[in-house]
Amino acid sequence: MKRQGPIILAFVVGMLMMIQFFTPNPFFLSLYNTVLDWKQVVLGCTFILGTWSLIRYHLTRIQRKQDNWRYSYVTLAGLGFMVLSAGIWKTTTGPYPWLFSNVQVPMQSTMFSLLAFYVASASYRAFRARTVHATLLLVAGALVMLGRVPIGAYFSGTVFGVEISLVEISDWMLNVPNLAAKRGIMIGVGLGTTATALKIILGIEQTYLGRTD
Amino acid sequence: MSLTIDPGIWVAALFTLAIFSFLYKDNPVYKFAEHLLVGVSAGYYLVQYFFSAVYKKLYVPVFINGEYWLIVGGILGIMMFARLSRRSEWVSRYPVAFYVAAWAGYVIPSYIQVRILQQVKSTMFNPFAMSIQEALSATVLLVGVITTLLYFYFSAEHKGGLKHVSRIGITFLMIGFGATFGYNVMGRVSLLIGRFQFLMTDWLGIIQ
Numbered sequence: 001m002k003r004q005g006p007i008i009l010a011f012v013v014g015m016l017m018m019i020q021f022f023t024p025n026p027f028f029l030s031l032y033n034t035v036l037d038w039k040q041v042v043l044g045c046t047f048i049l050g051t052w053s054l055i056r057y058h059l060t061r062i063q064r065k066q067d068n069w070r071y072s073y074v075t076l077a078g079l080g081f082m083v084l085s086a087g088i089w090k091t092t093t094g095p096y097p098w099l100f101s102n103v104q105v106p107m108q109s110t111m112f113s114l115l116a117f118y119v120a121s122a123s124y125r126a127f128r129a130r131t132v133h134a135t136l137l138l139v140a141g142a143l144v145m146l147g148r149v150p151i152g153a154y155f156s157g158t159v160f161g162v163e164i165s166l167v168e169i170s171d172w173m174l175n176v177p178n179l180a181a182k183r184g185i186m187i188g189v190g191l192g193t194t195a196t197a198l199k200i201i202l203g204i205e206q207t208y209l210g211r212t213d
Numbered sequence: 214m215s216l217t218i219d220p221g222i223w224v225a226a227l228f229t230l231a232i233f234s235f236l237y238k239d240n241p242v243y244k245f246a247e248h249l250l251v252g253v254s255a256g257y258y259l260v261q262y263f264f265s266a267v268y269k270k271l272y273v274p275v276f277i278n279g280e281y282w283l284i285v286g287g288i289l290g291i292m293m294f295a296r297l298s299r300r301s302e303w304v305s306r307y308p309v310a311f312y313v314a315a316w317a318g319y320v321i322p323s324y325i326q327v328r329i330l331q332q333v334k335s336t337m338f339n340p341f342a343m344s345i346q347e348a349l350s351a352t353v354l355l356v357g358v359i360t361t362l363l364y365f366y367f368s369a370e371h372k373g374g375l376k377h378v379s380r381i382g383i384t385f386l387m388i389g390f391g392a393t394f395g396y397n398v399m400g401r402v403s404l405l406i407g408r409f410q411f412l413m414t415d416w417l418g419i420i421q
């Protein structure tokens with residue numbers, strides 16, 4: 001019951017989801033849509049559970065007065081205020097969308113933009129031309145970067161009688177060798193994912209169930 | 214220079230500077246902004262998921278429209294909370310198994326179609342229906358895909374012919390990683406320029 005039940009459920013649900021793809025039967029289509037709705041509800045509940053874990057984590061930090069525990073009040077206040085404001089003023093007016101546009105969005109994009117500085121230092125380490133392959137990485141990266149800035153358009157030359165600009169080389173790098181590598185990885189990932197999914201449905205892969213009893 | 218009087222822009226600008234202050238070193242202003250971001254984001258997504266999933270897909274259909282079979286999703290969702298107790302933790306395996314299996318069942322046909330067959334089809338080409346330059350690029354693409362795949366083939370030891378072929382695969386992978394890295398760097402730099410543009414234009418009004 002503790003382990004076999006979920007495995008049987010996984011088999012039934014997995015097979016049903018797979019069958020609906022191959023049949024135009026409206027019953028299977030309706031069942032498929034219902035399962036998708038159930039999935040959404042489970043996901044919503046999972047998010048509530050995750051938020052509860054976050055609250056518990058910060059409450060424990062405050063209780064034990066761990067390092068920087070005072071900032072946990074800020075997190076809890078931010079979370080509580082967002083939920084309360086959505087409940088009182090709805091999600092389309094009032095502080096909820098205001099905080100989203102003026103606090104969350106600018107801070108999130110600034111966080112990501114900060115990575116530009118760290119990426120610069122990472123490039124220095126990654127792009128050192130010590131081997132042939134590292135040199136290829138350096139050349140490809142440099143060509144793509146130069147091709148994406150206005151100055152790249154000024155670099156051009158004639159190769160075998162054909163006029164080629166750096167922008168064209170950069171585009172070619174992205175659309176041919178880069179695409180080849182990505183496509184190879186994508187096909188590999190597709191094969192791996194399909195195999196893993198099949199193992200889950202057949203009950204061979206059980207790690208998602210957690211520890212054994 | 215014309216400073217804005219919009220409080221929203223002022224708040225956004227001050228929090229932008231608070232996050233940028235991390236470039237100097239980890240400091241209380243940054244920590245405050247970081248913790249607030251975590252709280253506000255968690256609150257935002259909690260509300261969004263609650264309304265889009267629990268309210269729209271459970272409360273409205275079951276309690277207003279009378280579609281009682283949708284309560285199964287609610288029961289599975291409630292079973293997730295069994296995780297909070299160690300004794301009843303096993304109950305949460307049912308919703309987890311349901312969710313993972315629904316994903317697995319969906320993924321098998323769609324991934325085979327989109328990530329495998331479609332990609333293989335797009336790699337094939339007719340050299341007589343294109344220019345020499347296009348045919349050359351298509352050949353490079355085909356060789357790149359095959360050698361990259363062979364590089365990840367671990368059922369046989371990489372020696373002899375396979376070793377050489379997989380080395381060509383590494384070459385494509387390195388060019389691919391380099392190009393992706395360069396593209397990513399440019400993306401981050403654009404984002405950084407965007408933030409400075411916001412500070413200079415919307416907040417300080419230096420750039421019109």
